[in-house]
Amino acid sequence: MKIIASTLNAKYIHTNLAIRYLKAAAAPEYNVELAEYTIKDPVMNIVSDLFTKKPDVIGFSCYIWNIEETIRVIQMLKKIMPELTIILGGPEVTYDTVYWLQRLPEIDIIVMGEGEETFKHLLSEIQGEKDFSSVPGIGYMENGKVKINPQRNKIDLRELPSPYRFEEDLPHLSKRVIYIETSRGCPFNCQFCLSSIEVGVRYFNREKIKDDIRFLMDHGARTIKFVDRTFNISRSYAMEMFQFLIDEHKPGTVFQFEITGDIMRPEVIQFLNDNAPKGLFRFEIGVQSTNDLTNELVKRRQNFEKLTRTVTMVKDGGKIDQHLDLIAGLPEEDYQSFRKTFNDVFALRPEELQLGFLKMLRGTGLRLRAKEHQYIFMDHAPYEILGNNILSFDDIVRIKQVEDVLEKYWNDHRMDQTIEYLVSNIFETPFDFFQEFGAYWEEKGWSRIGHQLEDLFKRLQSFLRTIPQASQQINTIEGLMKYDYLHNQRYKPRKPWWSYEVDKAERNKVYKAIVEKPDVLDKNLRSMNLSEKDLLKHTIVEKVPFSLDIYLNSGQINQATDSYMVVYYEPKSGQSSIYSLCI
Known part of the structure; x- marks a missing residue:
């Protein structure tokens, strides 16, 4: 009997622990082959791969993120392999077993709850007498009626x-x-x-x-x-x-x-x-x-x-x-x-x-009492809410705008210094920054197109220039944006998102000052004895409208004087170092 335990993961880097427990528990009596895919894989590719393995039994591990794709797979499999026994398990089918058995005639058996012992017992019945009534913790159809066997005791x-x-x-x-x-x-x-x-x-x-x-x-x-x-x-x-x-x-x-x-x-x-x-x-x-x-x-x-x-x-x-x-x-x-x-x-x-x-998950208390708060939600997985008695769909759409830019501008840590300054000094609260920017992002249609790193800086700059309190401090904010951009590069960027304010003559003046007075840099950089040629090759010089030295040491913005930002990119390690220089 050829047995496969399969699932569709959300991403390739994920692994499914459940099907590995099933494989381990079924051994040595049964050799279970693992077959993992992702929800992004074309259904035909998944079905073709499973078909070539010539299984007698396939068990699928089901969750809210993969159930709809899994349904398409099993429906196609049953058409081309009608004798195939298909077993479903996992949280998505455990708590509404009757619904799934009635909805999908392609399902032969559903394993409810912990499946290790149940799966092995079930395999013995599939191979033997097919007395499914003797297997605790499963649901199946018999003569057009749903049969639910009581679950077994918890596993040790x-x-x-x-x-x-x-x-x-x-x-x-x-x-x-x-x-x-x-x-x-x-x-x-x-x-x-x-x-x-x-x-x-x-x-x-x-x-x-x-x-x-x-x-x-x-x-x-x-x-x-x-x-x-x-x-x-x-x-x-x-x-x-x-x-x-x-x-x-x-x-x-x-x-x-x-x-x-x-x-x-x-x-x-x-x-x-x-x-x-x-x-x-x-x-x-x-x-x-x-x-x-x-x-x-x-x-x-x-x-x-x-x-x-x-x-x-x-x-x-x-x-x-x-x-x-x-x-x-x-x-x-x-x-x-x-x-x-x-x-x-x-x-x-x-x-x-x-x-x-x-998400109104099957079996949860909130889903069972959804009417108490007038919840409306998606009919199919992932059952995300569309509104309730005090949160409208319009509110949900607005909060989703926050989610989009929060991921790009905070969680990815591309502009930590800039965002910190904006949420602390420009906008009333952090939520207001992400909400206003998210709405602007959506209005421009940027959620429907791709972006490169430089685009994220340009789009934030575009938004801030529409905000009166931000436009009054735009030079300072753009100085922080330049700092974030240069600091987070591993290698000297060829074409940043802005036009350099420091021309060739001014840059050479800075390099000459460094060579003549290397004490302005830290001891590690001084020990390298960099020439003007080395500096030209591995550094970027840009001007910012505040004292970078004070900012780096205290986090305070002092606009009394401009300063040069000297960024050195170590060619072997891919590490950057930023120095403040006043001439």
Whole structure:
């Protein structure tokens, strides 16, 4: 019997942990072949590839991001391989099994919930007597009627075989995100989240997990993401794993965690600040909303004061990047309330601020009680909301404009100094900057066309010249934009987005001053004994309308004097250094 476990990932760099657990659990009695694709792959290509494998059974792992594409695949497969047994599993089909069986006659069986033991049991029945009534935790059609078998008891996670050691995965470990699961379940009851449905938290065997992580690192894994819903729910467990990862990590490896910010103890953060190498860890923290009524309605207990303490303490440590999440469209959070939530969280200056929109996931409390808040939402995945009793579709469209420019101008860190100046000095709040710029961006039609790096600077410049308070300080702002652009280049740019203000004669004057008085530069650059020819080849000189020296040292803008910005690009390392020079 030829068996395939398949899925459509959102991106090529992702890997699916679920189908690997199924493969591991089915062995040694059954040899399950893995077949991963992406939602961007043409359906015909996926179907053709699966067809050539000549399977008897295919199981698909289904989520909101891939269900519609998966449906097209299985419908085509059944037409060309009517004897093929198609099994679906995953969160998208677990919580509305009757609906999917009635909607799609191509589905033979749906596995509900944890699938490791169920899948193996099911394979034995497919190969044998086909007595599906004996298999707990599945749904299927029998004589035109839906049959739902009660789910089995929870699996003892400590006994599950490792899904991380398949020979076929080893060549790809360095190129993909590797997902690690050390626990299942969530202690919280947030009504917008599927994790709230499962009661309690269960842990895998710690030592086996540590051995798996060692194995993955030894074979080249670079990005390892823990999928535990709340990694730090147990302080002792989190500390043990943090210490292990600090002790055992390989250079270049990054570990990502989802943590709950307001329960993170200060002594844990201090331990990380003192001991973790910079860049080793990355935290994802779901804030979602700072509206107390909203959090109460979705049964989300959150102490924003303690969360702020955590985020601030981590940021001050300078060791760990933080990704904070917001959800627009939660109950009783109208446009102005969301504006406040955004500003509350942006004030923490996370390295990344993710703005998402509420999705009415099957099985969640919010979807079951959607009428209470007059929710309207998409009929098909991802079930994103289109409005509710206090948030109109027009409001949602406006917030989506914020999302677009937030990603390009804050999360990608192309213009940190410029954006900081704008949100602190020019616009009333950070949200207002992103909202006004986002609306301008949409009005110009830029969301429908591509862009290069230089375009982002030109478009921001174009927008700012329409804002009276910005146009009054446009020279200063453009000076910061030039700083950001030059500072973030790895090599000397050939054609920046502006016309140089420093002509050849003035530039040569600066170079001559540097050669005659090298003390104006730092000792590393002085030690290179650069000639005027070297400077010409590896530096850019530009004038800014403020004291760059004061700005670099204090962050303050002093417009009493202009200064030269000298940017040196080290040819071997691709590193840039910026110096201030007054002549």
